């Protein structure tokens with residue numbers, strides 16, 4: 172492989188694979204395993220060592236209606252997920268995921284994933300927000316857990332299985348751009364190795380984006396620093412639009428002041444949110460499931476308490492979560508990491524006193540649009556448009572798949588239920604791998620020579636940075652984006668705030684385009700990587716802000732005070748405006764164009780879940 176010298180790039184080497192997967196988290200490694208076990212030559216490119224991918228931080232559990240500890244079946248899970256999504260999730264995809272759930276969890280168990288156990292040897296399951304039995308009757312135990320380290324257990328299991336299956340890992344390599352040919356098909360990626368500054372082309376019949384979330388577009392986030400939305404940036408630069416990006420989940424219980432997550436598993440084990448008067452206030456907002464209401468509802472309720480002067484602390488600016496009644500034994504057995512986080516990030520012994528918490532950005536419901544097989548699909552702008560102006564037909568982007576948090580399939584709609592993301596990773600990672608094998612497993616695997624000009628764009632981006640002599644500091648620009656998103660796209664939004672946010676964000680373009688890289692060295696130059704990440708952050712932030720400003724209703728995590736309506740409102744009878752707004756937003760970077768496509772209302776085998784008021 173060639174190394175970059177004298178501010179130019181020469182002799183870029185090409186590596187050939189059947190499939191190249193960008194991302195070594197839960198979704199990427201599940202897809203890789205399926206492919207490698209199917210006899211394919213697979214490369215996984217990852218920014219960090221695979222087991223340090225952000226999936227490692229997942230604490231609470233993976234959702235599956237095993238029914239080990241309470242009455243459950245996939246129909247209940249399907250209903251809860253549709254309702255949790257505030258009727259923006261596609262019901263065929265949701266049915267697919269909930270039906271597959273027990274199978275994929277048992278597969279993980281058989282791979283050796285160390286789940287906690289019940290006395291009878293079955294997998295331990297805890298309750299989680301929005302998951303209920305018998306269509307909303309009462310909370311159900313559906314989250315399959317390995318203490319509060321479920322993601323850690325999942326990643327280590329998948330990594331070991333991938334080593335066994337012969338997957339090749341390219342660790343601390345950063346994918347920069349997709350390679351698109353004249354027909355618009357994707358032929359692989361261009362990537363750079365952190366350690367040496369080496370640039371290489373990974374040519375493949377199929378490329379799978381599995382780059383995870385982008386929570387770092389906000390200042391206060393539970394997400395790792397690596398979550399900069401690189402896959403979304405790569406897709407956008409290849410002309411692919413992003414779907415439903417206005418929907419960002421605030422997790423109710425980030426540690427106040429630090430943002431580090433305290434899993435919903437705490438409330439699953441019995442933790443209670445309290446205001447300054449010690450009141451368990453969720454009983455007022457969600458009388459049936461109380462603290463186990465979905466995250467959008469709990470976050471809004473906490474914010475409401477603070478707004479109405481019932482926040483805790485000298486500034487009345489946070490809420491507390493009380494676990495003191497759970498007992499030391501339960502906390503140490505079921506929530507050992509939460510105990511550590513309490514000590515290290517809040518100086519609180521959670522066995523003895525409540526811990527201060529605040530809603531914190533956590534999860535991106537939108538992403539790169541895909542089918543249930545993980546194939547990237549974009550609206551056919553020359554195709555059929557229905558009487559409401561929605562694009563009803565889609566075009567598959569050949570050679571490109573997306574899975575995990577960077578994808579929008581869409582199973583989470585306007586609000587994800589906890590534990591459904593780990594599930595999404597393994598269900599759709601597996602489905603994408605299976606689809607590739609079924610469709611390309613027997614192809615000839617001869618790689619066509621590529622037109623060298625396809626690299627011009629990426630080489631140009633690298634050279635521009637390398638040759639920069641003046642401009643803006645990458646971290647200062649990234650911080651500006653984050654501060655802006657935090658202010659203009661928070662838990663409660665207003666139309667004026669969002670419109671102002673759009674204007675300010677678009678005005679940042681010049682800074683984003685003119686980053687100055689002061690350190691030109693080749694060896695482990697993290698400043699170069701951070702500079703390249705800014706372009707990705709910016710695309711994700713624009714997609715979010717522009718999509719949000721255009722959606723004139725409240726739905727799931729998108730709460731706009733101007734459009735708050737009572738449940739019996741004649742225009743928006745369920746508190747949302749389903750007539751006008753039950754549709755997916757699709758944002759194109761070019762011209763900041765937004766189009767809409769219909770929500771898929773026909774499940775695979777069961778009846779449509781009719782929209783109704785979302786009460787818990």
Ligand SMILES: Cc1cc2nc3c(=O)[nH]c(=O)nc-3n(C[C@H](O)[C@H](O)[C@H](O)COP(=O)(O)OP(=O)(O)OC[C@H]3O[C@@H](n4cnc5c(N)ncnc54)[C@H](O)[C@@H]3O)c2cc1C
Pocket residue numbers: 193194195196197198199216217218219221224225226227228229230231232233234321322344345346347381382383384393394395397401402432434533534574575576577589590591592593594596
């Ligand atoms: C603190 C926390 C706790 C959570 N707990 C739960 C839970 O209990 N249950 C649940 O269902 N969900 C949970 N979630 C959500 C869930 O963990 C994530 O949505 C999920 O793990 C994302 O997995 P992924 O495979 O999509 O991406 P990740 O695990 O984030 O992996 C992304 C991969 O992409 C790589 N990558 C990124 N950009 C590039 C690039 N340019 N080049 C090369 N590689 C790149 C990274 O190195 C990494 O390997 C939690 C989230 C957080 C933040």
